Amino acid sequence: MIQFLLIALLSLLAQFLLPWWSLALVAFLVCLTTRSKALSAFGAGFFGVALVWLIYALVVQFRTDGVLTGRMSELLVKANQPALLIGVTVLLGGVVGGLAGLSGYYVRQAVQNQGRIHPAE
Amino acid sequence: MKYFKAALSLTITLVIVWALNRPWGSIPAFGPLLSPFVGFWQNAEPAASPDETLDINGTRAPITVLFDDLGIPHVFAQNDYDAYFAQGYLTARDRLWQMEFQTHAAAGRLSEIVGERALDFDRYNRRLGLGYGAEKAVQTMMVNPTSRQIVEAYTAGINAWISQLTPADYPIEYKLLGYAPEPWAPIKCAYLLKQMTSTLASGADDLEMTNILRKFGPAITADLFPSYPTREDPIIPPGTKWDFAALPLPKPPADSGRLLDQTASRFDVHIPRPNREIGSNNWAVGAQKSATGYPILANDPHLGLSLPSIWYQIQLVTPTMNVYGASLPGAPGVVIGFNKDVAWGVTNVGADILDFYTVRFKDASRQAYWHDGQWKPVRQRIEVIKVKGKPVVQDTVLYTHHGPVVYSPNTQPFRGNIPVGHAARWVAHEPANDLMCFYHLNRAKTYDDYTKALAQYAAPAQNFVFASNQKDIAISPNGYFPLKYKNQGKFILDGTNPADDWHGRIPPDQNPRVKNPPRGFVSSANQSSTDPSYPYYINWEFAPSERGRRINQRLSAMQRATVDSLRQLQNDNYNLKAADALPICLPLLKADALNSNHQKALAVLKTWRLNNDTTEIGPTIFNEWMNRLMQTVWNDEFGGNDSVPLRMPSFDRTLTLMQRDPNARWFDNVRTPARESLIDVVTQSFSAACDTLAKQHGAIGRSWAWGPHKGTDIRHLLPGLDAFSVLNLNVGGGSGIVNATSERWGPSWRMVVALGPQPKAYGLYPGGQSGNPGSPLYQNMIEKWAKGELYELLYLQSPTDAHKRLVKKLTLN
Numbered sequence: 001m002i003q004f005l006l007i008a009l010l011s012l013l014a015q016f017l018l019p020w021w022s023l024a025l026v027a028f029l030v031c032l033t034t035r036s037k038a039l040s041a042f043g044a045g046f047f048g049v050a051l052v053w054l055i056y057a058l059v060v061q062f063r064t065d066g067v068l069t070g071r072m073s074e075l076l077v078k079a080n081q082p083a084l085l086i087g088v089t090v091l092l093g094g095v096v097g098g099l100a101g102l103s104g105y106y107v108r109q110a111v112q113n114q115g116r117i118h119p120a121e
Numbered sequence: 122m123k124y125f126k127a128a129l130s131l132t133i134t135l136v137i138v139w140a141l142n143r144p145w146g147s148i149p150a151f152g153p154l155l156s157p158f159v160g161f162w163q164n165a166e167p168a169a170s171p172d173e174t175l176d177i178n179g180t181r182a183p184i185t186v187l188f189d190d191l192g193i194p195h196v197f198a199q200n201d202y203d204a205y206f207a208q209g210y211l212t213a214r215d216r217l218w219q220m221e222f223q224t225h226a227a228a229g230r231l232s233e234i235v236g237e238r239a240l241d242f243d244r245y246n247r248r249l250g251l252g253y254g255a256e257k258a259v260q261t262m263m264v265n266p267t268s269r270q271i272v273e274a275y276t277a278g279i280n281a282w283i284s285q286l287t288p289a290d291y292p293i294e295y296k297l298l299g300y301a302p303e304p305w306a307p308i309k310c311a312y313l314l315k316q317m318t319s320t321l322a323s324g325a326d327d328l329e330m331t332n333i334l335r336k337f338g339p340a341i342t343a344d345l346f347p348s349y350p351t352r353e354d355p356i357i358p359p360g361t362k363w364d365f366a367a368l369p370l371p372k373p374p375a376d377s378g379r380l381l382d383q384t385a386s387r388f389d390v391h392i393p394r395p396n397r398e399i400g401s402n403n404w405a406v407g408a409q410k411s412a413t414g415y416p417i418l419a420n421d422p423h424l425g426l427s428l429p430s431i432w433y434q435i436q437l438v439t440p441t442m443n444v445y446g447a448s449l450p451g452a453p454g455v456v457i458g459f460n461k462d463v464a465w466g467v468t469n470v471g472a473d474i475l476d477f478y479t480v481r482f483k484d485a486s487r488q489a490y491w492h493d494g495q496w497k498p499v500r501q502r503i504e505v506i507k508v509k510g511k512p513v514v515q516d517t518v519l520y521t522h523h524g525p526v527v528y529s530p531n532t533q534p535f536r537g538n539i540p541v542g543h544a545a546r547w548v549a550h551e552p553a554n555d556l557m558c559f560y561h562l563n564r565a566k567t568y569d570d571y572t573k574a575l576a577q578y579a580a581p582a583q584n585f586v587f588a589s590n591q592k593d594i595a596i597s598p599n600g601y602f603p604l605k606y607k608n609q610g611k612f613i614l615d616g617t618n619p620a621d622d623w624h625g626r627i628p629p630d631q632n633p634r635v636k637n638p639p640r641g642f643v644s645s646a647n648q649s650s651t652d653p654s655y656p657y658y659i660n661w662e663f664a665p666s667e668r669g670r671r672i673n674q675r676l677s678a679m680q681r682a683t684v685d686s687l688r689q690l691q692n693d694n695y696n697l698k699a700a701d702a703l704p705i706c707l708p709l710l711k712a713d714a715l716n717s718n719h720q721k722a723l724a725v726l727k728t729w730r731l732n733n734d735t736t737e738i739g740p741t742i743f744n745e746w747m748n749r750l751m752q753t754v755w756n757d758e759f760g761g762n763d764s765v766p767l768r769m770p771s772f773d774r775t776l777t778l779m780q781r782d783p784n785a786r787w788f789d790n791v792r793t794p795a796r797e798s799l800i801d802v803v804t805q806s807f808s809a810a811c812d813t814l815a816k817q818h819g820a821i822g823r824s825w826a827w828g829p830h831k832g833t834d835i836r837h838l839l840p841g842l843d844a845f846s847v848l849n850l851n852v853g854g855g856s857g858i859v860n861a862t863s864e865r866w867g868p869s870w871r872m873v874v875a876l877g878p879q880p881k882a883y884g885l886y887p888g889g890q891s892g893n894p895g896s897p898l899y900q901n902m903i904e905k906w907a908k909g910e911l912y913e914l915l916y917l918q919s920p921t922d923a924h925k926r927l928v929k930k931l932t933l934n
């Protein structure tokens with residue numbers, strides 16, 4: 001839960017200042033520096049980023065009456081389906097965040113548990 | 122194992138991020154495109170936004186901008202520099218991508234953005250010398266202190282906008298294509314004007330005409346391609362006296378027959394034929410015809426319908442002017458508009474201002490060419506074309522004093538091994554300062570100001586209509602018209618003979634012009650500029666006369682004209698071409714050769730009221746029939762092919778032939794053993810047209826209705842971007858109709874201005890002020906446009922004016 005909140009909050013801040021892929025950096029670093037399990041690291045990365053992207057996308061959607069989402073969905077998914085485009089957006093952010101979180105976890109395992117026997121292995 | 126998992130997951134993550142962060146061919150980079158923080162989401166704009174005060178570098182005094190509910194800026198500046206600065210800033214804010222894309226196109230730089238598929242287009246524009254012309258134009262602009270100031274101010278304004286953009290702010294097209302805007306420069310204003318010249322005045326059928334002359338000889342060519350049409354009502358009313366002493370005309374060369382041997386029958390590059398759909402209407406009714414007692418002026422330029430809109434509305438107020446109208450994104454000032462005292466508008470003049478010369482090179486090195494009895498040096502210009510994802514392409518273009526050699530020498534050289542090429546002489550290569558014309562029109566108060574402004578204009582030549590609150594009306598086909606012998610440039614010219622050179626220009630004050638004609642109105646619709654009494658040659662063929670004749674019919678009959686009666690005339694759907702043709706064609710139909718379906722179609726045509734309204738079936742049948750008829754009559758002899766391109770005689774000439782010479786040999790299809798008569802041709806084309814329509818739409822009925830059959834599309838500038846286009850609008854009118862809305866062309870701006878103590882003006886264009894598909898102002902005017910309605914144009918007097926349609930205030934400090 002802490003990881004999820006940290007990733008959501010820090011990736012939000014990072015993406016206001018840095019390129020979009022800073023979200024991956026944040027998810028990676030958070031999972032590198034905090035303790036968790038593999039699945040929860042992925043989940044924290046996935047949902048942390050996805051939540052931020054979803055909320056931001058919805059804010060834009062409602063603030064602008066979806067003026068562009070309809071056109072972009074016609075362009076990208078060949079149908080006027082704003083919901084689908086929002087879904088694709090959230091999924092893309094989530095997958096990148098999740099994978100980065102998982103990488104953080106595995107690197108942590110590799111670095112931190114050096115020389116020790118881990119019961120899970 | 123631990124290391125392996127760490128390395129594997131890290132690698133997968135990095136590869137995915139990398140793959141999402143870059144474009145793949147025409148597939149955009151999805152990471153940055155979909156990110157709500159930087160992607161397309163950032164381009165979505167809410168309907169309302171609060172007042173703003175911005176500190177930007179480069180203004181000389183605070184500027185107040187009031188936006189109305191259509192997003193049209195009304196700029197109040199304390200000096201001219203600031204007004205043009207603000208125009209640049211605001212236009213870039215709304216139209217940056219379009220401005221840059223259009224100027225990139227003119228400069229032959231589209232390959233940089235879209236890759237190899239634009240290479241031929243880029244090469245063509247460069248070979249035609251758009252860049253060469255723009256370089257000359259910008260030099261001229263920068264010499265004149267006034268034009269220099271307005272171009273520099275406009276440029277600074279655009280760059281003030283660009284310099285504060287982050288990638289998240291870039292217009293959506295940059296994000297889709299994966300590139301970034303570059304700084305604006307004065308030459309881009311020149312590129313834009315050359316682009317307009319290229320759109321409106323770069324067609325030529327000199328090659329086709331030369332092939333026809335070669336194939337059929339001078340007598341038939343002159344007969345079928347006459348220098349003045351049968352049905353015509355020229356822009357300058359016949360009987361207008363020419364109040365000048367004309368210069369002597371240049372003498373045609375004694376021996377031009379030799380030329381036919383050295384001219385290639387085809388070019389290596391496709392030169393577009395003049396597009397007869399490009400056209401426009403404008404007119405002004407005088408005080409005696411108007412209900413207000415003051416002139417009323419109307420204009421609707423027809424161009425390719427596109428998004429972002431071609432025009433950008435703006436009002437500019439400074440101590441030296443208060444002008445409102447349509448501007449071109451990329452050029453400072455207002456191109457079509459009005460101020461307190463005058464209004465003006467433009468339509469295209471189809472002048473003969475692009476000619477081709479055969480060039481005789483000394484040898485295969487092509488370093489010298491023969492002209493006026495001596496070898497002259499050829500200049501080389503290296504065009505460097507950057508191509509996205511590919512190596513740079515270099516193209517060497519050869520320049521003679523005529524202009525660039527657009528075509529590499531053909532396979533049929535002149536005499537032995539002497540290579541022959543074709544050089545283009547084009548008005549866009551003349552140094553000119555067209556912006557000054559608009560600078561002065563924007564500030565004009567009287568007829569004299571109008572004529573002085575017009576003298577500064579070169580290309581693309583336009584019919585400038587004018588009206589003032591001193592109750593003057595006027596019109597002038599105006600621009601740089603080269604001084605030529607009659608029909609010089611109808612055929613390819615001899616580049617070795619100085620008699621075929623352009624001989625300077627028609628003096629600007631001798632361009633055709635009429636002021637306050639007795640008939641009480643002036644008008645133009647791209648038809649012949651004058652009747653044959655005008656002493657100079659402008660062109661041998663102009664756009665067909667139907668729109669012009671129809672406008673003149675209506676205006677002649679009109680009394681007590683109002684803004685609304687002129688608006689209705691802009692939407693007039695009467696098909697004068699059908700009124701000309703049906704009385705000739707219908708009696709020729711062989712009734713016993715028609716089946717019952719054809720008979721039904723014939724019955725529809727006979728009861729048709731000759732209007733191109735959306736629900737009518739008549740125009741669908743008529744249009745298809747006439748296209749077929751022209752093909753059937755001419756395709757056997759004048760169809761041409763790729764190696765010897767030809768063209769058909771005009772519709773006007775064809776009708777005249779049907780009337781006066783029904784037994785002409787041309788009606789026979791030489792590809793069949795039988796001898797077809799005119800009756801056969803008319804009947805066959807009619808039944809073929811009906812059969813085609815039945816195949817396309819089913820049995821005759823509502824599915825044949827003109828509106829959906831024609832379908833009008835307003836397409837985004839990037840081909841294939843349907844999601845940003847508006848397709849299949851149900852609009853009446855058509856090619857050759859006053860309401861000239863065809864499939865892809867139409868009124869790109871409609872304006873009606875009632876002059877008076879205070880002007881009252883109305884207008885709109887098919888699009889919106891914003892070029893951003895994510896803005897509610899992207900296409901918001903299309904609905905009214907399609908209905909033929911207009912918005913009132915708010916002509917404000919001061920930054921403190923209150924009006925219920927003003928929605929936002931922007932202060933630039």
